[in-house]
Amino acid sequence: AHLDRIAEVDGAVHAFLHVNTEGALAAAAKVDERIAVGEVASPLAGVPLALKDVLTTVDEPTTVGSKILENWLPPYDATVTERLRAAGVVILGKTNMDEFAMGSSTENSAYGPTRNPWDLERIPGGSGGGSSASLAAFEAPLAIGTDTGGSIRQPGAVTGTVGVKPTYGTVSRYGLVAFSSSLDQAGPCARTVLDAALLHEVIAGYDPMDSTSINEPVRPVVEAARQGATGDLKGVRVGVVREFRGEGYQQGVIDCFDAAVQQLRDLGAEVVEVSCPHFEYALGAYYLIAPSEASSNLARFDAMRYGLRVSGEGELSAEQVMSLTREAGFGPEVKRRIILGTYALSAGYYDAYYGSAQKVRTLISRDFSSAFEQVDVLVAPTTPTTAFKIGERIDDPLAMYLNDLCTIPSNLAGNAALSVPSGLAAEDGLPTGLQVMAPALADERMYRVAAAYE
């Protein structure tokens, strides 16, 4: 049914870069056999899923939305991919994304934009616009995204779906094509909080193949979502981040947020206002740290080892081939980030830029720590505005970067955060998202609150 739905609507939505029709049907048949002999007991066995094209798959290309990896068939499955297969989840295909996950609209994909199913003239968010759009268009019931600065939560908010960034280090990055290694985190996307929780427990867990993987038991997020669904938040302390409103925020987004906070109160939560004074510097710090790490990570696309090679005319040096290849293979946003990053890391500037950004990162972590001494979770809007029109911000990188204002602090600090639909903005009828943030390794708290609110 989902493959039929994809055939019907994906020409207009373009959520997928690759649909694995035969592979998915074969995998589904195999799951039936495994269930029959008691080999697989996961509640998600047989459930189809859309996988962001940044996670490697041995049976489908992994392009990361870039020409430099066009048609690249990875030699190994990502740990996330492996865990999905082991649980019997059926991978339908790979979803569209901003090139190397750099963007907030999916317009930076080298393969054309994804459209928001709520309004095809609008962006579905990014970088994981394909994953969230596939859910909103009912092409898949579950999807996987990755969140470096908001790429799961922001597409979730603007497509009216749930998106979760688990605590950094709890979902393996092995086989996740690196953008910014200290920030990248894969997580579940779904249409309900409980579905996201079920998927969370499949993909999370220690992995010796990832040096930043945390060796701790998986958080009991399914139980927390079930508990939350009873609609009782008595004894839960919720902090409203004071800094996330005012100039730049759409009125309808603020109204939905205020209504959500009132609903949390009605469910029994104790709501207080909390100040996080350094959050306003998060965007600036992020746009030094993420490009710095990207400039280093993307050095591996050297035209020698794998991916695109542009050999040019006549006898060229390795350096010339590398240069021609990177010129042709990377899009404008990726080049912008590499240049920003190499500049920020260069001798003489390193302390002023990269060093200062790392200090800001520490101050943001401290803001979270002192907030979480007073409250169990923090809430804020996920995005300052609803989905904007395709093309509207593509020539203005700063306007594009402002989308991530509310999501970035949790990436810098590494704590857990999710977005749950919070109704439609009055002025344009488009979805908004309530962001719920929890301390690192306390992901279950945000699931409970989001499931109660949902």
Ligand code: GLN
């Ligand atoms: N929009 C942010 C960026 O462009 C975040 C992207 C992400 O989370 N992958 O970097």
